Ligand code: TRP
């Protein structure tokens with residue numbers, strides 16, 4: 001049995017939508033690149049999730065997966081720091097999804113916001129499918145399979161993480177209780193040594209009776225340090241802190257990035273489908289053309305008309321890319337008609353091109369060697385499977401699937 005340090009473990013997933021753009025880079029990937037040095041990270045290309053909505057258009061799927069892998073690598077996600085893999089290459093995701101489906105109330109799925117919205121105002125496709133209804137549970141399985149405690153996501157995903165927490169809690173409640181759990185937990189406390197045992201008991205009381213969350217954290221840290229007790233006892237004591245049984249599947253926590261939102265070329269949300277994106281692999285010329293064509297403050301009909309950056313989609317890009325000094329120059333020049341819009345866009349074009357240069361150099365290397373990318377993903381899947389198998393072995397056992 002293994003005790004996973006779930007608070008140090010990150011899992012996140014992304015749907016394979018093809019080539020990634022600056023919105024993905026600033027909103028997600030830069031954060032992943034940072035996290036990979038501080039946490040044990042699993043990053044999953046969730047191809048099954050793509051099928052929950054795009055089951056009719058599968059011709060591009062594998063190309064999208066490869067393109068996304070190249071862009072992750074280009075952005076600096078490193079296979080030596082993080083585990084990158086394709087969801088469908090780790091079939092354990094499907095088994096855990098199935099097993100969790102046994103205990104997941106239908107009503108929980110029906111009240112997930114993304115499902116409710118789709119039912120209230122269907123957008124074209126028929127998404128009255130079993131797969132679409134169950135997709136938050138598949139996502140919960142993605143996370144719980146690795147016992148990941150930390151899930152970096154956007155605000156739109158928080159409801160899904162909350163759902164995963166509820167599923168984990170229900171699982172632990174149903175199956176975390178072994179016969180004689182309390183006695184075993186008390187016996188485990190006895191093995192802690194007198195001082196530690198007293199501390200543990202006090203902290204546990206403080207949490208259970210006063211809801212003192214800090215005490216819970218302290219108690220967890222205390223347990224982590226214990227070298228002399230068995231892993232089984234440790235798991236019991238983690239579970240006993242919160243009053244339940246053993247914690248088989250720890251509850252994950254959403255980690256919201258504080259990354260600035262990067263709007264698209266038209267000021268709306270940057271996305272592939274809106275046709276307003278700068279892609280990570282756009283050439284310097286494409287970047288220049290896209291930015292030059294961006295609309296600006298409509299008040300600036302003539303070069304001599306003053307404008308207001310607050311009314312211009314170019315301005316938020318300056319706020320992400322430009323120094324304080326340049327921003328000052330934009331404010332001044334725009335409101336006084338001292339600079340023209342093309343002039344204003346100049347430093348921005350350069351900054352985006354500069355940012356993309358090292359990424360594109362890496363992208364070229366990976367793009368020209370698809371076998372290397374496949375190998376990275378295959379190795380990632382192997383590493384992921386090793387973890388996944390351990391969790392599943394415990395889950396099977398807990399659910400009575402014990403044929404040894
Ligand atoms: N549902 C997520 C999205 O649409 C993608 C996803 C699937 C995911 N599995 C995950 C995100 C697990 C975080 C963790 O963006």
Ligand code: SF4
Pocket residue numbers: 296297300307308309312313314315330333334339340341342344345
């Ligand atoms: Fe926008 Fe710059 Fe033109 Fe002002 S000068 S309207 S901020 S592009």
